Amino acid sequence: MLKLITSRLLIAIPSLIGVVIVTFLLTRVLPGDTAAYFAGPAATPQAIAEIKTKLGLDKPLIIQFGDYVGALAKGDLGTSLSTGQPVITEITNRLPASAELTLSGLILALVIAIPFGIAAAVKQGSWVDHSCRILTTAGVSLPVFFTGLLLVYLFYFRLGWAPAPLGRLDAFAMAPDTVTGFYLIDTLIAGDVETFRAALAQLVIPALTLAIFALAPIARMTRASMLAVLSSEFVRTARAAGLTPWKVIIVYAFRNAMLPVVTTLGMVFSFLLGANVLVEKVFAWPGIGSYAVEALITSDFAPVQGFVLAMAILYVLLNLMIDIAYGIIDPRARSEA
């Protein structure tokens, strides 16, 4: 297992190097002149040139890249021009907010989608199967900003069950001391049940929005791979041995069916990170997605680079986790490494 993890980590190194190069080049070819933007509409060419020199943008690309990599090695992702804050602190402040939202959405989606998918496969053609189909179709066809707004309209505006969609905590609550950065966990560590409930209340609707988006592919994949596994020969063997349906479905079929589901999960997680940007906008969530979008609009390249790099590292870690999950589920994957 350790061998598997090291080999996967080694494989990740070239892709990380590639990401560093590509993000650097991409931010340089993006339209919009950073110096002109910050000099303001009334700036003289001299002023723009001055800013250029200050930012190092007049140097040849290769030197700029060298400077960038050198700073990166020291953990310096540069400074945001619009906020004046170091990118690294902004990202570490905002990443937990996004991660908490995304993970809650994903876990919610899993809790709904997997039993649904299994039930749909086991009772193929029944009402469970049909409602699974309706739900997944709705999930993929409704854009997240629409479901988000719909849920806000319904639960906040109409029913009044949910708090105002204004960030991670309402204005009267105090943020807990940062341990993990996840409010749900930090409040519990601090023993502050009231803030925990406030944070949870804020989280439910945006997480549900993401979950509706994420559960469609998971439920579909669970159903499809369960159907394939249920018709396989070893399930027939298990049935011929008289094992109970529960044992056959869970121990024999589902564990095998999980392999493609785990792969899907990785893809869904990366979709969610993308979908996050919109959800964070709708719910005024102080996450990394909204930060990156704002930076992109203002041609503020340091945060954009930092964001892409953070995402790339996240993907690499995610893929590693999926590989490990594969190794745990499937002994064949273990022995391959």
Next chain:
Amino acid sequence: MHGVIDPATAGTLAPSEEPRGPLLQVRDLTVEFATRNGLVKAVKNVNLTVAKGETLGIVGESGSGKSVTSYTVMRILDRAGRIAEGSIAFSGIDIAHAGEKQMRDLRGREMSMIFQNPRAALNPIRKVGHQIGDVLLHHLQADPRNVKEKVIEILNQVRIARPEERYHAYPFELSGGMCQRIVIALALACRPQLMIADEPTTGLDVTTQKAVMDLVTELTRARGMSTLLITHDLGLAAAYCDTVMVMEKGEVVETAPAEQIFRNPQHPYTRKLMRATPRPGISLRDLLPEEAQTRGRVQASPRPNPPPQAGEGGPVAPVEAVATPDADVAASNPLPLAGEGREGAAAPAAGLSSVAKGSPAPAAEKTLQPLLKVENLVKEYPRQGAPIAFLAGLFGKKPAKEDGIFRAVDGISFEVGKGESVGLVGESGCGKSTTSTIVMRLIDATSGRITFDGEDLSAIPAKSFAHHPMRKRIQMVFQDPTESLNPRYTAARAIADPLLRMGGMSEGPALRAKVEDLAGMVGLPVDLLDRFPHQLSGGQKARVGIARAIALNPDLVILDEPTAALDVSVQAVVLNLLEDLKHKIGMSYLFVSHDLHVVQLLCDRVIVMRQGRVVEEGTAEQVLAAPKDAYTRELIAAIPHPPV
């Protein structure tokens, strides 16, 4: 097989009037499947009886309903299938109307099943010990404290060496034969009264087959169990069954004691099956049904084309003309029969049908001009760790010391003459397929030399061989006729493919005419040419594969188990077709197979391989009748055949 059976009940068809009664009695069973085209009756009015301790064989070709019958007995049919009529009584229990809960208690404990393809029949990601343990625990034959102990005891009974270690093994870590032992252990764990074995040894090597079947027989006999053996292999049924039931298209055509059915088959279909089963001491023509033989040509499927002129057939003449009864050969045939107590039956019966082998023998004696010459061919594979090696290379590390090199082909040399058929025989993993793949230049050899018609083929890298002019002259027919055809190509397009790629032809009436011509040669009706593979039968797909291979008039055709996936009657026709085509076109064959009997029918010379090396080489007669190597003898002895 015999000792346990009460002679009064063994092989009796009529319901036993004795108080003991049969263990399993199926009456007028009809099973229907709901399909898109309406209800299909897979099994029609089947009656069968299995007495305690009896072994009943159900024999039939694909689609005969033999598996459906057995699944119905266990009630593990697909959702689409249901019992339409009839009754199944299993030791007094009405199976057709039993509740699901009751069935679950019966399955595994009172009746159990061994499946074809043992590796697929086991959960790939669960330790085999746990899989056996699941069954024991479910049927309360063990409790969580002693389950491991009991599983190991059972693994011992099915002769698995080092059971403590194998308890923790996953199916992919075990060989096919070993997996089948695990499946048997699973089936026998709770000491059921009835065991259903559905093609238990199909896909296993003959020596493994013998070991597995002997084990099953021994264990079931020791426990007084009844067995339902489902097989397409008459030889297997003859060797291991007391009573044999022959099924065709969902109906039982004949049921009789094993000896009787092979000695004196009553039904024409049984006779046809018997004839089509390859066995020692017969010629290729003997496989065909009598009617086809008297015509002297292979015409298995009716087709509009006029039959080719007899003259073209070359040395192929009606069998009766060349056949001379050769009782001496048959009587002194050293092949032992796998069944016990049947040796006596073999000699006279074999004498009746055995004929001198036709033309191949004299042809082999002539010194043929070599077409293909393989010298000291070696193919090595790294044992494991390819991605790690790649990474190590990436970071400039030296690859790990090469301790794990596996030699799939270990310095073999042989020749194939012009117009000669050479059989490459051996069990799985012996390197025969690797050899044929290298000769086909799909992969590169590690070392060694291949000369084809005077030209050094091994000098051409496998990558560029596809566009080499020599490529036209070597063609291949693959094992699985279904998998080897592009599902989106019609039969005509599949046959035209080599003509388009290498024959310099383009779409048009000329191409169509050529394709129709080829279809005629392989006996594929022209009106089937526009069908897709899934609309064709196994035999028809095999014909498409052959037509495609001969389209460019190759000099050498590599046949990689071309009939392994086919029913015996289809195999008989395809083998005869190959023989006819060879004489017509003047090709050489390199026939790769695990089945010595089939090889002997088609080949002049046989090369026996084991672990990458050639252990024996000689004419087909020599190798089969007087094998020199101990391994060849073992291989021949392991093949079961009906006492005909």
